[in-house]
Amino acid sequence: MFVTHLECAACGRRHEARRLQNLCVGCGKPLLVRYDLERAARSLTKESLPGRPGDLWRYREVLPVERDENVVSLGEGWTPLLRAARLGERLGLGELFIKDESQNPTQSFKARGMAAAVSMAKELGAKKLAVPSAGNAAGALAAYAARAGLEAHIFMPRDTPRANVVECEQTGARVTLIDGLITDCGAEVARRREAEGWFDVSTLKEPYRVEGKKTLGYELAEQLGWELPDVIVYPTGGGTGLVGMWKAFDEMERMGWVGAKRPRMVSVQSEGCAPVVRAFEQGKRTADEFADAATVASGLRVPKAIGDFLILDALRASKGAAVAVSDAELLEAVGEIGAAEGLFVAPEGAACLPALRKLIGRGEVTRGERVVLFNTGAGVKYLEAFGG
Ligand SMILES: Cc1ncc(COP(=O)(O)O)c(C=O)c1O
Ligand SMILES: [Zn+2]
Numbered sequence: 001m002f003v004t005h006l007e008c009a010a011c012g013r014r015h016e017a018r019r020l021q022n023l024c025v026g027c028g029k030p031l032l033v034r035y036d037l038e039r040a041a042r043s044l045t046k047e048s049l050p051g052r053p054g055d056l057w058r059y060r061e062v063l064p065v066e067r068d069e070n071v072v073s074l075g076e077g078w079t080p081l082l083r084a085a086r087l088g089e090r091l092g093l094g095e096l097f098i099k100d101e102s103q104n105p106t107q108s109f110k111a112r113g114m115a116a117a118v119s120m121a122k123e124l125g126a127k128k129l130a131v132p133s134a135g136n137a138a139g140a141l142a143a144y145a146a147r148a149g150l151e152a153h154i155f156m157p158r159d160t161p162r163a164n165v166v167e168c169e170q171t172g173a174r175v176t177l178i179d180g181l182i183t184d185c186g187a188e189v190a191r192r193r194e195a196e197g198w199f200d201v202s203t204l205k206e207p208y209r210v211e212g213k214k215t216l217g218y219e220l221a222e223q224l225g226w227e228l229p230d231v232i233v234y235p236t237g238g239g240t241g242l243v244g245m246w247k248a249f250d251e252m253e254r255m256g257w258v259g260a261k262r263p264r265m266v267s268v269q270s271e272g273c274a275p276v277v278r279a280f281e282q283g284k285r286t287a288d289e290f291a292d293a294a295t296v297a298s299g300l301r302v303p304k305a306i307g308d309f310l311i312l313d314a315l316r317a318s319k320g321a322a323v324a325v326s327d328a329e330l331l332e333a334v335g336e337i338g339a340a341e342g343l344f345v346a347p348e349g350a351a352c353l354p355a356l357r358k359l360i361g362r363g364e365v366t367r368g369e370r371v372v373l374f375n376t377g378a379g380v381k382y383l384e385a386f387g388g
Contacts, residue, residue, distance in 0.1 A: 001066045002040040006031040006207050009310055017064070020124045022205050023306075030307055031207040032247065033064050041255040049222060054078045056112055056215040062251060063116060064211050070123035072148040074105035076115045077215050081223040081372070086340045087353070091360060095370040097229070099220065100343060101377065106167065108346070108377035109216070110140035113240055116212030117201045118144035128153060130198035132185030134237060134298045135164035136346075136377050141201060142173035153198055155185035161298055163381040181293055183304055203238035204307040210244045217248025220372060221258055229263050230369040231320075233356050235348040235376055236267040236276055237302035239311035246314040263372075265320040267311060268355040270295035270327060273303060276311055280322035285309050296327050296385045297347040299377065321364060329354040334379055334386075346377030347385055 006015040010029035015021055021031055044061035052058035056077025065071050081099050088096030101109035114137065121129055130153040131141045138154045145152035152173035156164065157180060168175045178185050186202055193200050203209055221228055228249065234242050242265060252258045267276050272295035279287035286308050293303040305311065315322055333350035337343055352373040359365040379386075 001064075002035045002037075002061050003064050003066075004034050004036050007034050009307075018124070020121070020126055020199055021207060022200055030204040030210075030310070033207050033211055035062055035251070037062070037251055037254045044255070046226065046257060056115065056212065056219075059215055059218050062218075064208055065116070065119045065123055067123065070119050072119045072122060072144050073115060074111065074143060074147060076104050076111040076212075078219060079103045081220065082341070082343075084341050084373070087337065090340070091356065092367055093360070093365075093371055094368060097370075097372045098337075098341065098343065098375050099216070099372055100375050101349075102343070102346065102375055106136070106139045106143050107381060108136035108140065109213070109241060109374070110137040111143075112212040112215055113137070113203070113209030114140035114144045114201075114212065117206060117208040118148050118150065120208040121199055121201065122148045122150065126199035127151060128196065128198045129201050130189045130193055130196070131155070131201045132182050132189050133160075133164075134182050134301055135160045136299055136381070137203065138173070138175075139164050139167040139171075142168040142171040146172045153196070155188050157181055157185065157301075161382050161384060163383070182302055183289070203240045204243070204305070204310075210240050210247065212244075213241045214244035214248040214251075216241055217245035218252065220245070221252055224370075226257060228258055228261065229372045231266060231365055231371045232263045233266045233268060233352040233371065233373045235297070235300055235351050235374065236269055236311060237299050237348075238305045239267070239276070239307050241374070241376070242267065242314060243307050243310045246310075246318075262318045265314050265318040266355065266359065267315055267320070267322040268351045269322070269324050270297050270300045270330065270351065271324045272327060273301050274324040275303060275305070276308065277322040277324045279308065279312055280315055285312055287312070296382070297330055297351055298382075299346070299348045300351070321359060323355040323358055325351050325354040325358070331385065338379070343375060344379035345375040346379055347382055348377060349373070349375030
């Protein structure tokens with residue numbers, strides 16, 4: 001296939017791609033997959049795409065799996081980019097879209113990353129996979145591991161939405177609930193993984209989840225006729241989707257599919273856990289751990305992300321922004337988006353709406369601009385947040 005090597009995102013050190021790897025052996029930062037894009041672009045052409053499968057494997061040449069029989073799929077990706085005309089009108093925007101990621105297997109965008117990570121784990125010989133999760137990544141890992149015939153060992157905070165716990169149990173995972181945050185779950189995986197023989201698929205601690213997530217960027221470009229939007233508003237926890245899209249834009253430019261112009265990338269977080277927003281405002285390249293993290297948008301309750309510098313670099317390079325909204329604002333937005341557009345969105349996805357309102361209020365997004373909001377998951381998994 002077209003993978004040449006893995007490259008450290010911080011120090012550039014080269015790593016072998018054909019064996020299981022976690023972080024850079026030199027500096028402990030995330031590894032990214034590099035491809036021979038010139039060669040990939042000979043068979044992956046824009047013209048070939050209409051005849052390809054309606055899932056993320058349509059971009060097969062820029063995905064890391066070597067052998068087709070190792071692809072573990074439940075039909076992930078190629079989700080609709082919906083025009084949100086009624087909401088757009090309310091905000092005074094001519095062109096507002098919602099990328100509806102709740103239509104993925106396991107009802108969230110985490111399916112993209114786990115499809116790629118589990119396929120690669122299978123290809124490279126892992127048998128037992130472990131993950132700390134805020135909820136949706138756990139559901140996705142459980143499903144894809146089951147599909148691959150691998151073991152899934154899942155660590156979630158005890159107060160994770162109930163639907164996430166039940167879906168993991170019903171798809172055969174071993175679930176441990178921890179009195180703490182996702183960072184405590186991650187520490188537990190790190191402490192036990194060697195003795196247990198687990199491969200750690202924590203976000204950005206292995207190189208392949210971001211490859212699955214980057215297909216968000218390819219799809220946006222394809223669905224918008226190869227013209228990237230002006231603004232992308234993305235609810236940010238570990239940041240894999242944002243980092244992935246940013247990588248996709250570079251790859252597409254190198255394949256001659258898009259120009260040098262980039263969307264302004266906007267990270268949305270909850271006021272109860274806003275490490276990226278704080279670092280962005282303070283002009284720092286990395287984010288400090290956010291103390292006493294608390295928000296109903298459980299996917300945004302990530303007090304410290306290993307890819308923080310990649311998120312912050314992308315926000316700044318794109319002349320984007322980082323915006324915090326309150327839990328009251330994001331919960332109200334669930335009902336507003338639901339009534340206006342017919343989507344019962346996850347609280348994380350809903351957070352994009354009040355964030356966009358703030359940017360419009362500050363004059364940072366203007367009427368003629370094309371804006372894409374990311375609904376990353378399904379509201380139905382968060383019934384507790386609505387008194388259910
Ligand atoms: C619904 C939802 N949205 C957003 C996020 C944050 O995603 P990322 O880690 O890619 O920033 C999560 C993470 O758990 C999530 O479940
Ligand atoms: Zn390094």
